[in-house]
Amino acid sequence: MTQQTTSELDPLLTAEHWMSAGRDVAIATVIETWGSAPRPVGSHLIIDEKGNFEGSVSGGCVEGSVIAEAMDVLASGEPRLLEFGVADETAWQVGLSCGGRIKVYVERLG
Amino acid sequence: MDPYCLKKLNAERRARRAALLLTDLGDGRDRVIKEGDPVAGQLGELIGRAFLSGRSGVAEVDGRSFFLNVHLPPPRLVVIGAVHISQALAPMAKLAGYDVEIIDPRTAFATPERFSDVTLFAEWPQDVLKTRPFDAYTAVAVVTHDPKIDDQALEAALKAGCFYIGALGSRKTHGARVERLRALGFDDAGIARIHAPIGLDIGAASPSEIAVAVLAEVIGAFRARSLHTPLTLEKTA
Numbered sequence: 001m002t003q004q005t006t007s008e009l010d011p012l013l014t015a016e017h018w019m020s021a022g023r024d025v026a027i028a029t030v031i032e033t034w035g036s037a038p039r040p041v042g043s044h045l046i047i048d049e050k051g052n053f054e055g056s057v058s059g060g061c062v063e064g065s066v067i068a069e070a071m072d073v074l075a076s077g078e079p080r081l082l083e084f085g086v087a088d089e090t091a092w093q094v095g096l097s098c099g100g101r102i103k104v105y106v107e108r109l110g
Numbered sequence: 111m112d113p114y115c116l117k118k119l120n121a122e123r124r125a126r127r128a129a130l131l132l133t134d135l136g137d138g139r140d141r142v143i144k145e146g147d148p149v150a151g152q153l154g155e156l157i158g159r160a161f162l163s164g165r166s167g168v169a170e171v172d173g174r175s176f177f178l179n180v181h182l183p184p185p186r187l188v189v190i191g192a193v194h195i196s197q198a199l200a201p202m203a204k205l206a207g208y209d210v211e212i213i214d215p216r217t218a219f220a221t222p223e224r225f226s227d228v229t230l231f232a233e234w235p236q237d238v239l240k241t242r243p244f245d246a247y248t249a250v251a252v253v254t255h256d257p258k259i260d261d262q263a264l265e266a267a268l269k270a271g272c273f274y275i276g277a278l279g280s281r282k283t284h285g286a287r288v289e290r291l292r293a294l295g296f297d298d299a300g301i302a303r304i305h306a307p308i309g310l311d312i313g314a315a316s317p318s319e320i321a322v323a324v325l326a327e328v329i330g331a332f333r334a335r336s337l338h339t340p341l342t343l344e345k346t347a
Contacts, residue, residue, distance in 0.1 A: 013120055031166075040166075042181075105133070
């Protein structure tokens with residue numbers, strides 16, 4: 001950690017710390033977006049085997065589903081490609097009227 | 111993701127070097143590519159473009175689907191001179207998303223009272239640069255009016271290939287500066303990279319207005335980076 005510019009909340013740095021601590025880690029990445037998606041392509045959410053997570057792939061509306069999928073990915077080791085529309089009713093309830101769609105790639109670290 | 115790739119990628123990011131994680135979405139394999147690493151063919155061209163634009167995305171090449179996640183260092187603005195202009199420039203540049211640092215060995219200028227919310231070094235530029243060197247993602251604005259301080263930073267900025275270098279002072283002042291840099295061995299093409307007089311010509315008069323002109327010029331240089339940054343890609347058909 002030599003630069004202040006790299007935030008402590010950086011998911012990829014956190015993933016490395018978790019890995020060093022012996023935790024199983026899944027990495028979810030926004031790889032495509034359509035419309036006004038809340039998080040840009042390249043954004044990460046990392047999840048450990050207990051369901052702890054850091055980062056985000058949306059404004060909060062699809063994180064729950066991604067975390068559930070990540071549990072399967074951690075168990076199987078097989079990456080998955082997920083697609084979400086984030087303009088549904090749930091999205092409205094949590095305050096997101098973005099009307100976008102996102103594609104999220106979920107993989108196991110190691 | 112390969113743990114080795116994650117470590118390598120994070121090491122590059124910590125060192126403020128541009129890097130790209132290439133993931134084959136078919137088999138999940140990934141590799142880290144550093145800016146300037148030769149990659150052949152169409153994929154190489156797409157990777158080169160991603161480094162220039164800073165935009166990540168999916169690419170289809172030869173029937174395979176890849177995700178290119180490009181990580182560019184956050185742009186940084188280093189201001190040499192803890193002067194009145196810098197007091198206005200620092201908060202403006204922070205708002206625009208820049209990491210800001212101020213360097214001025216004159217302790218009367220470089221006081222926490224005058225720069226409460228900024229990374230401030232009351233030291234000579236060459237001493238600070240030993241541990242925090244300039245790089246291609248750094249903009250340098252020299253505004254002390256003192257050649258003893260300014261020239262050190264200009265020399266380092268030219269050598270580091272900073273994406274923006276600006277120097278305060280009249281055309282006459284700059285003429286003398288050019289002569290000094292020539293004596294140090296810099297050629298005209300290198301010296302021409304210095305924006306002087308500093309800042310876009312908007313008729314800025316007050317320190318705050320000059321800060322706006324400088325920040326606009328910095329942003330312009332960063333966004334135009336892709337138009338003149340040399341691209342080193344090994345082209346194999």
